[in-house]
Amino acid sequence: MTLDEKISTDTLSKTRLRLWLRLLKLTGSIEAELRRRLRDQHGTTLPRFDVMAALARHPEGLKMSELSTFLRVSNGNVTGVVDRLTEDGLACRVAFPGDRRAQVARLTEAGKAEFAALAVDHESWINDMLDGFDEDEAQHLLALLSASTEGGPRP
């Protein structure tokens, strides 16, 4: 590697690090605000919202391990969050035909109604918090973020 190559690589490395820190700052602050509003206005939490959102997209329900894969969290975490949603009457577990190990988590009618209200607010809040981006900028960012990082980082 020539000296110019090294300097160039080091510069790019620093730029990517700054980009990463900027991304973290943006998503961190939005996430913190989402958590605050979910707690204050709906008495719920972001992980519960995430689980409900996943189940809302699958009206027939999801197996616990499907849910953990979909949300990219551990099986144990999903067990705990679904436990609490079930205790609150917003979700239920039903048996999976043909496999007594497996269970399907599903939103109840109450859960669907609650999520419908949450989803409206959630979209409105995100729209509000990203109002610095107009349609062109948002589409541009989406294109930049999707083309180069399909599938996220490699382990």
Add this chain to the structure above:
Amino acid sequence: MTLDEKISTDTLSKTRLRLWLRLLKLTGSIEAELRRRLRDQHGTTLPRFDVMAALARHPEGLKMSELSTFLRVSNGNVTGVVDRLTEDGLACRVAFPGDRRAQVARLTEAGKAEFAALAVDHESWINDMLDGFDEDEAQHLLALLSASTEGGPRP
């Protein structure tokens, strides 16, 4: 609001939501991979790394509430993470002159050495995980992300 305005607003709202979900996916997957590598290769955690990084930038140390403000986490959280860093000999608490309530957290020599190694790997990993962005794209993203969202969302 005319119908065209409404349609336009709804479209922009959906685009911002899609942008948000894309940002979350990207930062979530990078963060998860960082956590995994920090644990496997350094036996540490991301919150500890964050605290060490903050203290590394302030060689004289930071007061506990300064640290919680800097990292945008609660005072209780900072207490716990600094406790564990102190137990591991990587940080220490020293009295703050003139105010017996306050304490200053500071990296020890061992902590500084450990952080030096962590920082090198951290930058290398980020560089690796964002290698889909060349210098132009990274600079462009930085510009887009910084101009429109200075200071993050408003509460």
Add this chain to the structure above:
DNA sequence: GCCTAAAATTTCAAGCTTGAAATAAAATTC
């Protein structure tokens, strides 16, 4: 100087999160 309000940190309860162990059930191999 005494009293009250504010500040700095820790403690606490509750929720979240991981990764591994435990348990029960299904699949595979022989």
Add this chain to the structure above:
DNA sequence: GAATTTTATTTCAAGCTTGAAATTTTAGGC
């Protein structure tokens, strides 16, 4: 068919995180 391996979920220990209460200390008002 029995034994072994794999799978699905829960349980567990450890760490993280919040926001409020508790405690100690400082600052300000009278």
